[in-house]
Amino acid sequence: MRITIKYFGLIAEVTQCEEETIQFSGHLISEVLEILHSKYTELKNKNFQVAQNQELVFLETRVTGQELALLPPFAGG
Amino acid sequence: MSRYSRHIILSEIGQTGQDKLSNAKVLVVGAGGLGCPILQYLTAAGIGTLGVIDFDVVETSNLQRQVLFGTSSFGKNKAEAAKKRLEDLNNEISIIAYPEKLTYQNALNLFNQYDIIVDGSDNFETRYLVNDACIITNKPLVFGAIYKFEGQVSVFNYQNGPSYRCLFPNPPEKDAVPNCSQVGVLGVLPGIIGSMQANEVLKIILGIGTVLSGKLLCYNALNSQTVVLKITKSEFEIAQVLKEQSDFNNKKLIENCEFEPLEISINDISTLENIQFIDVRELHELPKINGIEITAIPLNELENSLYKIDSKKQKVIFCQSGIRSKQAVSILNQLNINNCFSLKEGVFEIKNIIDKRHCEEGTTEAIFSK
Incomplete structure (x- = not known):
């Protein structure tokens, strides 16, 4: 399946784009992250949470939706 | 209304x-x-x-x-x-x-x-x-x-x-x-x-x-x-x-996760008022600063010399190059002593400014005002 991934904050700086679509044949969110980690090695050192169809999910959650988002914490104020 | x-x-x-x-x-x-x-x-x-x-x-x-x-x-x-x-x-x-x-x-x-x-x-x-x-x-x-x-x-x-x-x-x-x-x-x-x-x-x-x-x-x-x-x-x-x-x-x-110690550049000292200058170098280190009032507290004596620090003043802390002064600000912040600034440039820049303006009589604030 094709999934669209949105990147926020400094994650978008690592990926150099705010959004991309990838081809995915696995099952779990963790498998999507494996693909992204090998594509963007710097991602390993970054903190973020993953949302699927606008809902925060866990690594072991099954990929069901078409849209994922990688969301880092912000500290600034 | x-x-x-x-x-x-x-x-x-x-x-x-x-x-x-x-x-x-x-x-x-x-x-x-x-x-x-x-x-x-x-x-x-x-x-x-x-x-x-x-x-x-x-x-x-x-x-x-x-x-x-x-x-x-x-x-x-x-x-x-x-x-x-x-x-x-x-x-x-x-x-x-x-x-x-x-x-x-x-x-x-x-x-x-x-x-x-x-x-x-x-x-x-x-x-x-x-x-x-x-x-x-x-x-x-x-x-x-x-x-x-x-x-x-x-x-x-x-x-x-x-x-x-x-x-x-x-x-x-x-x-x-x-x-x-x-x-x-x-x-x-x-x-x-x-x-x-x-x-x-x-x-x-x-x-x-x-x-x-x-x-x-x-x-x-x-x-x-x-x-x-x-x-x-x-x-x-x-x-x-x-x-x-x-x-x-x-x-x-x-x-x-501590706050970064606040640093100040010599050109921004004029934005402060009611300043206490604190020299955290060892007492023998040169150059000595004359012309403005300085409180000398070597870094390793800082925690035992808190009575010398005026809580009502804004503290500009300096050393030779701005490294020890940054440590001093961290130490003071951890002791909840705020309004402390580490001078980025170090002692030579203070001396330059005072030497340049030594003929001008007046307060510390006047010496550093632009």
Whole structure:
């Protein structure tokens, strides 16, 4: 399946784009992250949470939706 | 017409709603980029008791976004400078300034005196402290945070809703996420995010609309996109905080998340007033500084010489090159002695300036004024 991934904050700086679509044949969110980690090695050192169809999910959650988002914490104020 | 007539004529608010606002007590943590618009709108809205806590002082680089301050606030404590401006905006409410750092020791007592806590802080350590203290004192937390052109808003711990730890369980490693002073921030962004936080505060007090609980709003100022993500409550994370609450008062702000010591450039000394210069070099080190009053406290004697430090003054601390002075500021901050600045350039630059202007009689401030 094709999934669209949105990147926020400094994650978008690592990926150099705010959004991309990838081809995915696995099952779990963790498998999507494996693909992204090998594509963007710097991602390993970054903190973020993953949302699927606008809902925060866990690594072991099954990929069901078409849209994922990688969301880092912000500290600034 | 009364001050609040535009509120009162709204059927959703009315006199009853306005009375709720006057009876409310709200504490804002941080009077910076987010704190300024939050405080400004809550003051204008007539929140009866408004507290603001901030240990920091106003600097030139703040004015690009911290809209409560002007050039007359330079060097002044932000909580106190904000109070002064806000009292002019609305003298019918009570504004309480706490010119100190929020710590594990003062947080619970302080939060207990308020109905709602608003987080406008600028570092993870304070954000986790605020979150945990809100869980323990059972106060709703109106959260906002910014990064360059993007912002996040949510309401945590509201009517048994999720907390910040349900979203991000633990603080990131030191330096993993840079702050505004390192990477910059669009000046209007905290205005937008802080105004959204003020809006959430008003909705909570008035009981109207839908509070942004269990959701994280992500705003991007460059493409005007807003995404709202659903957050699931983690009973485990909340239980962990409650389990450790008896130990809360003994916790210390963790070293590796500590605030960066404040540095000042010699050209900005003129923005300070009532300065105490502290030389943390060893007593034998040269050059000696003549012409201005200097308090000499070698770095390794600092903690035993606190009586020499004037709490009412702004401290400019220097050494040979700006390294030991930075350590000195860290040490003093950890002892809750604030208003300390490490001089970036070191002793030679001070000597240059004094030598250049040695013929001018006058105060220290006059020597450093441009």
